[in-house]
Every structure is written in C-alpha cells, then in structure tokens.
Amino acid sequence: MPFQYQSDIPGGLNSMDLRRFWHPRTLLALGALALTVVIVACGGAATTPATTGDTSGGGGSAPQQAAATPTLNPFAGVVEPTPTAPLNVAPTAVPVPTAVVAIDQRPDWWQEGEAQHYRGDFPLVATSNPGFWDVHYGGSMNTVLIPSGPRFNQILEYNPVNPNEIIGDLAVSWEFYEDGSEVGYVFNLHPDATFSDGHPVEAEDVAFSIDRITLGQVEEGVLRARTGFLNNFVVHGTAEAIDAKTVKIPLRFPAAGFLPNLASDYMKVYPKHVGENLTQEQANTGKTQAEALTAINAGSPDSLIGSGPWMLREWEKDSGYSYDANPTYFKEGRPFFDGLKIFLIRDTARRLSALQAGQVYGSYQPVTGSNRPEDMARLEEDTNGRVRAVILEASGVQAFFLNHQKPPFDDPRVRRAMYLGIDRDNAVEKAILGFGQPGTFFAPGVVEDLEALRANNAAYGDREAALAEARQLLTEAGYPDGFEITHNVVNSNPSLSTAETVAPQLREDLNINIKIQPTDLATMYVGLRDGVANFDGVGTGVILRDPGDIINQFYLQDVLRNPHNWQNDDVDELIKLQNEEVDPAIRQGHLEALADILHRGESHWLPVLWYSSGGAFDCRIKNYHYPPTVQLVKKWDHVWWAGGEASACDHSANADRGYRP
Structure with missing residues (x-):
C-alpha cells in the first residue's frame, strides 16, 4: 500500500497547523540556532534503525551490528542565513588557518568526529541518477555535484561548521597582490595533499584546472555550466605555477566576487596528469576508483580522480552508488565513516517510507527541491522527532x-x-x-x-x-x-x-x-x-x-x-x-x-x-550546519554519527522542530 499522510495527526497537528508551524517564516529561530557551532548529544531509548556500523571511541552506543549494510527495498511501504558578505579586495593578506594542524590542535568537533568514527557503510538516500561526472562541465546539483563532487577539493571552500565564512581547502594561505597594472591572488597549497593515485597536488594542477574552466575563451562549444563565471575574472592561460606549492591567478580587475565564486563546490581541482589526457566524453564517465586507477597505471587514463574525502566504489543506474573513504586524505582523521551507501529512490512515498523505517539515516543531498518541506515536516511529526526536517527557504x-x-x-x-x-x-x-x-x-x-x-x-x-x-x-x-x-x-x-x-x-x-x-x-x-x-x-x-x-x-x-x-x-x-x-x-x-x-x-x-528545499536527518547525525544556499558544503567530510538511542530527540509538548547540529 503506498505511503500516505492522513489529513490529521491524532492528538497532534492537523494539516493546516502543520503548514503554519513549518512555514519557513516561522523558522527564524531555527536558522539562527543551526548556524551556531553547537554539538547536541542525543541519547536515550527509542527505535534504533537496523543497520550496520559501529562507532569506536567515546560518545554513545552504536546501532546493532549486522552482517552487512542492509539491502534497501525501495518498494517498502528557515529563514535562509545571511549571504556571505563581499570580501575585502585590498592588497593585504587574508588570514587563514595554519597550514598543517597538529592532532591536539584540531577543533573540538574534528576530534569528536574522529572519536565517533563509523565502521561500515553509512546508508543514505538520494533522488536522481548521476548524469555528467565532470563537475566543471555539468550544471545539476543532483546529477553532477552530488555524485561526483565529494571526490575532489577546491582551492577554497565555505567553512562546513560556519558556512558564511570562506576558508582554505587545498590552499593554506593566500594574498591579494598588485604588480603595476596586474592584480590577482597568490595561493599556497597544503604540503600533504595528494590525489587518490598518490600524486601530490601541485600548483600545476591548480593552473591546469583554472585553464580548463576558462577553456571556452579559446575553443568553441565548451560547456561550463556553473564554473563559467570565472571567465569574467580570469583570462585563459594566465594562471601560473610559481613553484610546486604556489600558484598565481591574475585577474582582469579587482573583483569582490572572485573569492566567493572560487570557493563554490563546483570549482574543483583536477589532476593535470589525468585530466589533460581525457576527452570531454571520458571526463563525463563515471568510472570507479579501481577502474580509474587501472587505466592510469596502464598509461591510458579514461576518467577523473581527485584528492577529496571519497572515492567512488560502484554505481548502478536506478539503484545507487557507494564510496570508500580516501585513506590518504590530507585532512587527517576525516571523513568520519568507512563508506557511504547511497540508495536512489525517486518516488516520494517510498523515499519517506525508507526514512521513517530507519532503512536509511538521511537525505544525501542533504536538501533538494525534490524533498518537499511539507513532507519533511510531516515525517518529523510521524517519527516523533527521531527524523528531523532540514529546510532552507x-x-x-x-x-x-x-x-x-x-x-x-x-x-x-x-x-x-x-x-x-x-x-x-x-x-x-x-x-x-x-x-x-x-x-x-x-x-x-x-x-x-x-x-x-x-x-x-x-x-x-x-x-x-x-x-x-x-x-x-x-x-x-x-x-x-x-x-x-x-x-x-x-x-x-x-x-x-x-x-x-x-x-x-x-x-x-x-x-x-x-x-x-x-x-x-x-x-x-x-x-x-x-x-x-x-x-x-x-x-x-x-x-x-x-x-x-x-x-x-x-x-x-x-x-x-x-x-x-x-x-x-x-x-x-x-x-x-x-x-x-x-x-x-x-x-x-x-x-x-x-x-x-x-x-x-x-x-x-x-x-x-x-x-524552499527540504531534507531529513536522523537526529543522531551531527555537525551539519545550514549553508547559505542549497549548493554549498557537499563533501560529507565533517559530519558524524553520534550513535546511541534516539529518545532524547523525541518531541515534547514545546520542543523546537527541525534539525540541530
């Protein structure tokens, strides 16, 4: 029988009350709280989803151990945060974190996530098949960025725990420069960053990636759906490696919009030794990590790899895809799961049923227009707060x-x-x-x-x-x-x-x-x-x-x-x-x-x-902070599973609704 919502919740909110309560204009307080770097522990006694995995270290008991990640039966029955302010383009150094963070100096959230490391594949749900795998080329969040993006890093990124702030990703420092009539930025790269085939990430890779994004300036018919905006700022062929870990990117003019766009999740850095040998068709091919490495080692690369937290293990159309954590990821201790298992369920009722039954722990996107806010709000009510709605207005x-x-x-x-x-x-x-x-x-x-x-x-x-x-x-x-x-x-x-x-x-x-x-x-x-x-x-x-x-x-x-x-x-x-x-x-x-x-x-x-876009997380997923827009913070390298039971997340008579970090 298809999953259906009743018009009223017995003893709870009727459909009109639900809409009024969950209307995004009522979520101002939620938005403010969600942008605060706060870790809220959920423990107690409620239904624990039957899935594999365990958390080692402190912080609560894990889900019941199973022999393998469960086979999902897909047929089973806020006010948006203030946008990032324009960055100062004065020719002064931009303060950024120290290049290599010592283990005992990493932020508390980083250390806690590592202590809660999840053993096994963490089950999530998405809505769409992968389409194009080249993030420079494709323009769809659901069919390009979501399946392909976590394999890569950018030069800069929006801070996953304070998403209105731009921080270094591959870059550990940068500064604006003026040299006569020339202006631009110099970026210094992380000394330990490597691609998943072992090659170091170097300035030549960054220059290659910038040139690849701006290739349409010199070649006809080059599609750059969400990265082409860099053409407004950068002349093709001008990015330059100063040394192995220092790259210079001249600009056409001082531009406040350059860094905010460079930090976009679409502005990925590709390995030059792989990317320069690929046709556009090959770059859009979704080869697994094993297949990609075999071709690279044979001297005939035929698909992309990256330096990011995840490596593609497998994917099957209309079924799903999965990742393994990158064991050489330069952000030591991250990500906080052995693997991710993404089930594709297009049908809304079946997707809601999987979330409600605990067959999956959350929406992988995490928010998308395909997950209607009213459905996510109803799901939270139906699970008494075990599954929490994530809504961006x-x-x-x-x-x-x-x-x-x-x-x-x-x-x-x-x-x-x-x-x-x-x-x-x-x-x-x-x-x-x-x-x-x-x-x-x-x-x-x-x-x-x-x-x-x-x-x-x-x-x-x-x-x-x-x-x-x-x-x-x-x-x-x-x-x-x-x-x-x-x-x-x-x-x-x-x-x-x-x-x-x-x-x-x-x-x-x-x-x-x-x-x-x-x-x-x-x-x-x-x-x-x-x-x-x-x-x-x-x-x-x-x-x-x-x-x-x-x-x-x-x-x-x-x-x-x-x-x-x-x-x-x-x-x-x-x-x-x-x-x-x-x-x-x-x-x-x-x-x-x-x-x-x-x-x-x-x-x-x-x-x-x-x-407004919606998503849903089990309340024991920790450290997801609401980004300024639906397109940002997509690597899944800062979120962890707290384990334990879920009763502490239950709604009381006056409980706030919605997900908390």
Missing part, C-alpha cells in the same frame, strides 16, 4: 526554458505573452503549498522588490490586464487561438507539480495546450541541451545569493542553462558593468537596470516561483 527557483530557436518561442511577443500569462501566485499556492514566493529573476529581495512588482508590473499584480496584453500579443504573432507545445520536464517535484499547475491554468486563460513529458533529471538536461522540445522545466538551486550567480547560470554564452545562447546587447553591457564595479551602490543600479530588461519577458528563461 527560497533556496531554488523553478522556471521554464523557452527554446527561442523554435516556433512559437522564436517570436519575442510569444515569449512575453508567456511571461504575462503565468499566474505565479496560483503556482506557489498549489504547486508548493505556499512554501515559497512568486518567481523573480534574482534571489528574493536582492535586486527586485516583490511588492513594487505587484504594484507596477501586471504580470505580478493585475491579472486581468496581464491576460489582456498576452492575448493581444498572441494575436499579433499569429496565434489568436493559442497553440500546442511539448514540455520536457523533470519527473519530480517541484518541477512536475509546477507543470501540472501551470498547464491547466494556461489552457484556460490563453488556450495554450501543454503536453507534459516527464522524464528523469539526467535525461531532461540532455533534452534541454539538445533542444528536443520547445518548452523545458527544471528547478535550480542557486550557488550564491549574489546576482552574479544567476547571471553565470542563465545569461552567459555556452552554459547549460542558456543552451541556445539567447543574447541581448544591453544585457551583455550591464553584465560587464556590474562585474567590474566595486562600489556596491553603483553595481546595484546596474543590476536593477538589468532586471528591468529581463522583466520585459523576452528572454529564454521564465522564473515561475522560488521554492
């Missing part, structure tokens, strides 16, 4: 992609008619049950003011006027009776629920008939890239709330989310101006002018709503 944007090279969207009047015709408030209420807000081109409140849009833009306020103009535009474009289109859309929420909400609304209001063709995420992205449909739909989690992230993903050329290279001269000029401007007020003016152009509704990308 307005963390992703659900949008439609209009193929401007195919009729009817090759006509800008039709694109504007769609912009005017969509009822965004209706989509928020029905598709995501109010856990979000109407779609704007930039992150909520950063550039556009929603109330001003409601007052001055018919698409957000005056439905009657918006529909009247849309009908007139369709008539002028030769579609007085509407038209029919196919919709290539992800077969999970909120993408599918948005399509199923907007399609009947547009049919009723504008006689636009949308034939919905749902598919898995990886296949959807291939279809988007190749233009198999004239109307695509997928949600996107922003990397940074800074407007440059949206520009990078949707309005540069040769990026995944601008697959047919929509372009506007005024947009290009404003992108250039805001990139180069260091005065925040002047830059904001450029961005507001850019938003005004986009709200003409003639581009290829049509935001419908901003949605």
Whole structure:
C-alpha cells in the first residue's frame, strides 16, 4: 500500500497547523540556532534503525551490528542565513588557518568526529541518477555535484561548521597582490595533499584546472555550466605555477566576487596528469576508483580522480552508488565513516517510507527541491522527532526554458505573452503549498522588490490586464487561438507539480495546450541541451545569493542553462558593468537596470516561483550546519554519527522542530 499522510495527526497537528508551524517564516529561530557551532548529544531509548556500523571511541552506543549494510527495498511501504558578505579586495593578506594542524590542535568537533568514527557503510538516500561526472562541465546539483563532487577539493571552500565564512581547502594561505597594472591572488597549497593515485597536488594542477574552466575563451562549444563565471575574472592561460606549492591567478580587475565564486563546490581541482589526457566524453564517465586507477597505471587514463574525502566504489543506474573513504586524505582523521551507501529512490512515498523505517539515516543531498518541506515536516511529526526536517527557504527557483530557436518561442511577443500569462501566485499556492514566493529573476529581495512588482508590473499584480496584453500579443504573432507545445520536464517535484499547475491554468486563460513529458533529471538536461522540445522545466538551486550567480547560470554564452545562447546587447553591457564595479551602490543600479530588461519577458528563461528545499536527518547525525544556499558544503567530510538511542530527540509538548547540529 503506498505511503500516505492522513489529513490529521491524532492528538497532534492537523494539516493546516502543520503548514503554519513549518512555514519557513516561522523558522527564524531555527536558522539562527543551526548556524551556531553547537554539538547536541542525543541519547536515550527509542527505535534504533537496523543497520550496520559501529562507532569506536567515546560518545554513545552504536546501532546493532549486522552482517552487512542492509539491502534497501525501495518498494517498502528557515529563514535562509545571511549571504556571505563581499570580501575585502585590498592588497593585504587574508588570514587563514595554519597550514598543517597538529592532532591536539584540531577543533573540538574534528576530534569528536574522529572519536565517533563509523565502521561500515553509512546508508543514505538520494533522488536522481548521476548524469555528467565532470563537475566543471555539468550544471545539476543532483546529477553532477552530488555524485561526483565529494571526490575532489577546491582551492577554497565555505567553512562546513560556519558556512558564511570562506576558508582554505587545498590552499593554506593566500594574498591579494598588485604588480603595476596586474592584480590577482597568490595561493599556497597544503604540503600533504595528494590525489587518490598518490600524486601530490601541485600548483600545476591548480593552473591546469583554472585553464580548463576558462577553456571556452579559446575553443568553441565548451560547456561550463556553473564554473563559467570565472571567465569574467580570469583570462585563459594566465594562471601560473610559481613553484610546486604556489600558484598565481591574475585577474582582469579587482573583483569582490572572485573569492566567493572560487570557493563554490563546483570549482574543483583536477589532476593535470589525468585530466589533460581525457576527452570531454571520458571526463563525463563515471568510472570507479579501481577502474580509474587501472587505466592510469596502464598509461591510458579514461576518467577523473581527485584528492577529496571519497572515492567512488560502484554505481548502478536506478539503484545507487557507494564510496570508500580516501585513506590518504590530507585532512587527517576525516571523513568520519568507512563508506557511504547511497540508495536512489525517486518516488516520494517510498523515499519517506525508507526514512521513517530507519532503512536509511538521511537525505544525501542533504536538501533538494525534490524533498518537499511539507513532507519533511510531516515525517518529523510521524517519527516523533527521531527524523528531523532540514529546510532552507527560497533556496531554488523553478522556471521554464523557452527554446527561442523554435516556433512559437522564436517570436519575442510569444515569449512575453508567456511571461504575462503565468499566474505565479496560483503556482506557489498549489504547486508548493505556499512554501515559497512568486518567481523573480534574482534571489528574493536582492535586486527586485516583490511588492513594487505587484504594484507596477501586471504580470505580478493585475491579472486581468496581464491576460489582456498576452492575448493581444498572441494575436499579433499569429496565434489568436493559442497553440500546442511539448514540455520536457523533470519527473519530480517541484518541477512536475509546477507543470501540472501551470498547464491547466494556461489552457484556460490563453488556450495554450501543454503536453507534459516527464522524464528523469539526467535525461531532461540532455533534452534541454539538445533542444528536443520547445518548452523545458527544471528547478535550480542557486550557488550564491549574489546576482552574479544567476547571471553565470542563465545569461552567459555556452552554459547549460542558456543552451541556445539567447543574447541581448544591453544585457551583455550591464553584465560587464556590474562585474567590474566595486562600489556596491553603483553595481546595484546596474543590476536593477538589468532586471528591468529581463522583466520585459523576452528572454529564454521564465522564473515561475522560488521554492524552499527540504531534507531529513536522523537526529543522531551531527555537525551539519545550514549553508547559505542549497549548493554549498557537499563533501560529507565533517559530519558524524553520534550513535546511541534516539529518545532524547523525541518531541515534547514545546520542543523546537527541525534539525540541530
């Protein structure tokens, strides 16, 4: 029998109360607490999931030992934290931790995690098959970054225990320099960092990786979906190894946005001795660590490896993938599990059942739009707090992609008619049950003011006027009776629920008939890239709330989310101006002018709503701190399992809801 929620919880919250209590605006206190570096022990007596593994050292008893990781039967029945402030670009050294931390000087959380090391495979659940394995190339969190990213490191990273702070990852120190007209950064690398084949991580690898990311400057058709933003700052071929552990990266101009973007989880460092021998197709191939090493040792590399905390052990489409901990990881003692076992369950009810039954301990992403916040909140109630909801507000944007090279969207009047015709408030209420807000081109409140849009833009306020103009535009474009289109859309929420909400609304209001063709995420992205449909739909989690992230993903050329290279001269000029401007007020003016152009509704990308993303952790998972956005802190090298029973996590009459670190 499919897993179903009842409309009321006996003796608890009814469905309306649940929605009100869990609405992200009620989670301000949760967000503040979650960003504090606090370790909360959970022990006592409640149901202990039957899985393998044990924790050695102090800190509570482990789950019951089993012969092997359980076979999962997939058919078994906050206010977002303040975004990182712009970094000072003055030519002074940026303070960072000491290069090599002595064992007795490591932070308390690091030592505690090591003491709680989990023996065996830790079971988690994800929603999507891997797609492209090259993190420089691919743009999907769920199909690229989530399965492939933990194999690698960046130069910098967002601090996993204080995610509003940028710290060194491979770099142990860095400084801004000025040399005549040249400006840039010099990075010093960790002396003990090695790739998983034993080769040291050196400055040549960093320079190679920067050149690989910016390769589109000198070669046609190079896709860099979420890393291409570096092209705004770095000229291809200028990154330089000064010595084995020192690399210089010159910039086009002093740029406050360079370091925040360089710390993104997508800006991975690849081994030059492997990567320079790979075709793009080979880089996108998901070979296991054993297969990759065999090819490397034979002198014919055919897939990527990294320096990160995890090595791919195996993966099987529609089933799952697993990792082994990297035994030579330079962050000694991490990660805090022998291995990770990721089960793929697309169906929401089955995924919830696996979490509720304790067959898996949490969501691997950890948060994604496919895990609806209302479902995660209900799961916490149903487990009396053993499984805790993880919710980030307005963390992703659900949008439609209009193929401007195919009729009817090759006509800008039709694109504007769609912009005017969509009822965004209706989509928020029905598709995501109010856990979000109407779609704007930039992150909520950063550039556009929603109330001003409601007052001055018919698409957000005056439905009657918006529909009247849309009908007139369709008539002028030769579609007085509407038209029919196919919709290539992800077969999970909120993408599918948005399509199923907007399609009947547009049919009723504008006689636009949308034939919905749902598919898995990886296949959807291939279809988007190749233009198999004239109307695509997928949600996107922003990397940074800074407007440059949206520009990078949707309005540069040769990026995944601008697959047919929509372009506007005024947009290009404003992108250039805001990139180069260091005065925040002047830059904001450029961005507001850019938003005004986009709200003409003639581009290829049509935001419908901003949605909140959800996930769930067993309360005994420790040290996950809510990141500023859904795309950050993805290595799983700082989280541990506290063990013990779960009764201390049970809800009392006045217990706070939600996950605590």
